[in-house]
Amino acid sequence: MAFNLQTHFQIERQSDNLFQFSTSSEIYSISLFDSTNSLIGYPGKIYELSFWPINKTHFCFDERISNTILYFTKELLELDPSICISFVCDSSDNKELIRKRLFHIWYSRFENGYIKLDTEIKDNEGPIYYHSLITSQNNPYLSLLNQLYTNEIMILNNKLFIPF
Amino acid sequence: MSAQITIKVNAKKVPDYIQKSVERQRIIKSYLKGEINSEQLKEYGIQFTNPFPDRKTI
Numbered sequence: 001m002a003f004n005l006q007t008h009f010q011i012e013r014q015s016d017n018l019f020q021f022s023t024s025s026e027i028y029s030i031s032l033f034d035s036t037n038s039l040i041g042y043p044g045k046i047y048e049l050s051f052w053p054i055n056k057t058h059f060c061f062d063e064r065i066s067n068t069i070l071y072f073t074k075e076l077l078e079l080d081p082s083i084c085i086s087f088v089c090d091s092s093d094n095k096e097l098i099r100k101r102l103f104h105i106w107y108s109r110f111e112n113g114y115i116k117l118d119t120e121i122k123d124n125e126g127p128i129y130y131h132s133l134i135t136s137q138n139n140p141y142l143s144l145l146n147q148l149y150t151n152e153i154m155i156l157n158n159k160l161f162i163p164f
Numbered sequence: 165m166s167a168q169i170t171i172k173v174n175a176k177k178v179p180d181y182i183q184k185s186v187e188r189q190r191i192i193k194s195y196l197k198g199e200i201n202s203e204q205l206k207e208y209g210i211q212f213t214n215p216f217p218d219r220k221t222i
Contacts, residue, residue: 052196079216086181086185092189121173122174126178152179153171
């Protein structure tokens with residue numbers, strides 16, 4: 001069931017093109033970086049999305065925070081069905097798995113009409129990198145996207161490819 | 165719920181686009197903490213993009 005996206009905070013664009021919203025005690029920042037070139041051959045736009053609390057001092061659960069991030073994501077995807085949003089879970093504090101699970105819970109509350117391609121990439125030494133691409137199911141380049149994304153992973157990793 | 169496809173990969177090398185994304189996150193966090201300024205951010209090749217040019221609020 002889709003959740004109520006009306007209960008979100010207003011997002012304001014800053015002069016440096018960061019987007020910010022404020023809760024009663026915190027300020028959150030959303031950044032978008034144009035990473036279209038990261039998937040060679042894809043004709044649509046790919047935006048890398050990141051978000052952080054700027055002045056977080058303590059844990060504070062507020063459903064409107066996730067609603068706001070998802071509302072922003074939805075507004076972006078509705079600009080053009082060929083848009084993809086790329087999201088890599090921050091691993092600098094070893095909480096990447098928590099972020100991945102949280103992101104998945106948020107996404108599961110998204111309404112129908114979108115598709116999420118997830119990859120979990122583990123090399124010999126580093127952490128597991130959790131990466132997601134979200135796009136509309138009406139993306140006219142959906143087959144091409146799937147093909148390019150899968151091919152890139154296979155080529156880059158000497159075909160050590162384990163789908164499930 | 166929308167659709168989902170998951171791929172697990174045991175890699176010898178993490179793809180460049182992941183490495184670059186992780187590095188960008190580190191730099192953007194430094195910017196948000198005020199440790200580097202907008203000029204330094206540009207020197208790292210990071211410029212935020214705005215796909216909503218006609219909107220000040222979302």
